[in-house]
Amino acid sequence: MDKKQLLFDGNEKRVFATDDPDKVIIRYKDVTLAYNSIKRARFDGKGVLTNKISAILLGYLNENGIKTHFLETVGDREQLCRKIDIIPVEVIWRKRIAGSLAARLGVEDGFLPGNTMVDLRYNNDELEDPFINRHHAVALGLANYDELEKMITSARIAGTLLENLLHRAGIELVDMKLEFGRATDNGELIISDEISPDTCRMWDEETGERLDKDRFRLDLSDVVASYQTVLDRLENLNLK
Ligand code: 5GP
Numbered sequence: 001m002d003k004k005q006l007l008f009d010g011n012e013k014r015v016f017a018t019d020d021p022d023k024v025i026i027r028y029k030d031v032t033l034a035y036n037s038i039k040r041a042r043f044d045g046k047g048v049l050t051n052k053i054s055a056i057l058l059g060y061l062n063e064n065g066i067k068t069h070f071l072e073t074v075g076d077r078e079q080l081c082r083k084i085d086i087i088p089v090e091v092i093w094r095k096r097i098a099g100s101l102a103a104r105l106g107v108e109d110g111f112l113p114g115n116t117m118v119d120l121r122y123n124n125d126e127l128e129d130p131f132i133n134r135h136h137a138v139a140l141g142l143a144n145y146d147e148l149e150k151m152i153t154s155a156r157i158a159g160t161l162l163e164n165l166l167h168r169a170g171i172e173l174v175d176m177k178l179e180f181g182r183a184t185d186n187g188e189l190i191i192s193d194e195i196s197p198d199t200c201r202m203w204d205e206e207t208g209e210r211l212d213k214d215r216f217r218l219d220l221s222d223v224v225a226s227y228q229t230v231l232d233r234l235e236n237l238n239l240k
Contacts, residue, residue: 001025001080011037012198021083022185028054028077032198034217036128041216047077049227054194055079056234060165061191066158068191069181084181084192087143088123089132091151093159094175098201099214110174110203116159118152123179150189151180158191166202169233171211174201197227204229 003025004017014027028047033040051073058070069081094101097111101119105111120137121129132140134148143151155178163173177199181192193199197212204211210218211226 001074003078011040013194018080022183023071024081024083025074025078026081028079028194032213032216032223034213036125039217043216043224045224046227049224049231050194050196050198051077051079053196053227053231053234056231056239057162057165057195058191060239061158061161061195064161066154066161066191067188069183069193081192082190083184084190085184086179086181086192087147087151087189089137089142089148089151089180090121090123090129091155091178091180092119092121092175093117093155093178094119095159095163095172096174096201098174099217116156118155120148120152147180147189151178154178154180154189154191158195162195165237166234167205168237169230170205171230171233172203172205174203176200197230202230 001018001023006014007017008015011033012029012031016025018025028051030042030044030046032043032046055070055073058068061068062070069084071080071082073079094117097105097107098109102109102111120132122132123129134145137143137148138145158178159176166173176195178191179193180189183190200212201214202212210220211230215223215226
């Protein structure tokens with residue numbers, strides 16, 4: 001599939017048109033952002049790793065009944081995806097309470113409750129991605145109740161599937177941010193952003209070491225080496 005004109009030049013990804021109006025090529029950059037883009041850095045090779053990890057995790061969801069935009073990798077840092085109309089709502093699945101939410105709720109970072117949680121955030125940089133509920137999302141015209149219900153159910157199933165998969169690789173899935181969109185070919189609701197250490201918290205089950213973007217947020221170093229560990233362990237599972 002030939003890469004055509006640039007449709008969108010984002011901070012961490014570029015999106016290109018293809019011969020097919022319902023398919024795009026997404027190119028993963030080496031740039032990393034945190035804290036609503038206030039903190040920014042470039043890590044050589046990061047985009048290759050997030051592309052490959054995302055391809056494995058999105059592919060796994062596709063094969064297990066949760067539809068995503070991912071079709072196939074088409075290069076070291078590119079993948080062919082279904083084109084979508086984005087829904088600007090972040091759906092966050094949480095097994096543990098970590099990061100900013102731990103501070104908000106006054107619990108220790110990594111607190112493990114007896115239930116898994118799903119949060120919604122309005123994906124809006126100017127407002128700093130505020131927490132919202134379903135009623136707010138409907139009021140803002142971002143999605144309807146039925147779509148939001150489906151997004152939350154998908155996030156719960158995807159969370160369980162990926163938690164179990166990563167456990168086989170000795171990695172605990174602590175939390176995960178998902179985004180959804182409506183496929184341009186048939187309108188169906190599908191997961192439509194990467195799933196990688198840039199969008200999840202992933203901890204080494206034995207050592208508790210963070211293998212995700214928190215290494216960058218918290219200035220812990222070895223960002224690329226940690227992402228490489230995640231990829232190596234997933235590849236060792238020989239899923240295909
Ligand atoms: P928190 O709510 O603790 O900030 O984030 C929960 C999880 O979602 C973390 O794994 C975090 O990396 C991810 N996440 C939340 N918001 C964003 C975002 O705007 N961009 C990215 N890449 N990940 C996010």
